[in-house]
Amino acid sequence: xxxxxxxxxxxxxxxxxxxxxxxxxxxxxxxxxxxxxxxxxxxxxxxxxxxxxxxxxxxxxxxxxxxxxxxxxxxxxxxxxxxxxxxxxxxxxxxxxxxxxxxxxxxxxxxxxxxxxxxxxxxxxxxxxxxxxxxxxxxxxxxxxxxxxxxxxxxxxxxxxxxxxxxxxxxxxxxxxxxxxxxxxxxxxxxxxxxxxxx
Numbered sequence: 001x002x003x004x005x006x007x008x009x010x011x012x013x014x015x016x017x018x019x020x021x022x023x024x025x026x027x028x029x030x031x032x033x034x035x036x037x038x039x040x041x042x043x044x045x046x047x048x049x050x051x052x053x054x055x056x057x058x059x060x061x062x063x064x065x066x067x068x069x070x071x072x073x074x075x076x077x078x079x080x081x082x083x084x085x086x087x088x089x090x091x092x093x094x095x096x097x098x099x100x101x102x103x104x105x106x107x108x109x110x111x112x113x114x115x116x117x118x119x120x121x122x123x124x125x126x127x128x129x130x131x132x133x134x135x136x137x138x139x140x141x142x143x144x145x146x147x148x149x150x151x152x153x154x155x156x157x158x159x160x161x162x163x164x165x166x167x168x169x170x171x172x173x174x175x176x177x178x179x180x181x182x183x184x185x186x187x188x189x190x191x192x193x194x195x196x197x198x199x
Contacts, residue, residue, distance in 0.1 A: 034106055035196030036096035037089050040078035042188035047122065048074055048179045053133075053140075055176050056080060056191060058099045070140060073176065078188040096195070102174045103195055105167035110198040115175045116160040118190030121147050121183055128183035132161040135174045141165070147184065158190070164198070 010020040021029050040056070048054050052065025052074060059077035066072045080098040082091035096103045105111065115132060126148065133143035146159040165173055175193060177186075 032092065033197055034093040034095050034111075036082055036091040036103070036194060037087075038080050038082045038091075038096060038098055038101070038193040039087050039089050040188035040191030041081045042077075042079040045120065045185045045187050046076045046078065047182065047185035048076060049182055050074070051178075051180050051182070053176045053178050055135075055174055056101050056193070060188075068178070070135070070138070070176065076186060078186075078191050080191075080193075100174075101193060102172050105169055105171045105173070107197075108168050109166075111165050111167055111173065111195055112162070112198050113165065113173060113175070113195040114160065114162045114193075116158055116190075116192045117177070118187040119146075119157050119159060119184045120187070121155045121157070122185055123181065123183045125181070125183070128181050129178075130159065130180065130184050131178035132159060133176050133178070134161075134163040134165065135172075135176050136165060136167070137172055138174075140176070143178070 008022055009018055011017060012019050018031055042060055046062050048062055048064060050064045052068050053070045054065060054074045054076050056078050057075045058080045060079055061077045063074040065074035080101060082089045082096060082098045084090055095106050129148040130146045131143040134141045144161045
């Protein structure tokens with residue numbers, strides 16, 4: 001025995017918010033699913049001046065790290081924005097803070113995160129590298145490595161990293177980079193940080 005349920009919209013039981021909609025062709029949308037696309041909004045290179053961990057933030061200045069530990073991390077000001085524009089930036093639910101680049105999980109769920117950086121290696125030393133690391137509640141959760149073995153000065157690259165995190169309500173997620181030996185600089189307008197709830 002089979003049955004067919006025909007529905008155009010499913011709402012939450014308390015406030016009547018649309019949780020899911022189905023159009024006449026069967027396409028399903030979830031308009032209130034938490035998610036964001038943030039971009040850098042400054043046409044300038046930013047070059048941290050010390051080996052250490054850095055996070056991307058609003059503003060336009062670079063605050064140098066004082067050591068390699070994340071507790072003494074610096075920041076790279078990229079004029080981050082999630083405002084709607086021709087680049088498609090958005091912040092559904094407002095759970096991403098563009099001033100600090102911190103996402104706060106609204107509910108217990110799995111979340112997908114991605115970052116793409118526009119970088120330029122400023123040294124010819126093949127052992128100089130850059131890490132990209134996810135931070136969960138301020139702690140490093142593993143990292144990728146870029147630039148090691150490259151010996152071309154002024155080499156342009158677009159390193160990226162993806163991470164799926166199981167977060168509890170109130171947990172925070174943020175991306176950080178480790179810039180060894182002042183080796184890399186980063187261009188604001190081409191930075192992209194994004195994430196959304198998988199379920």
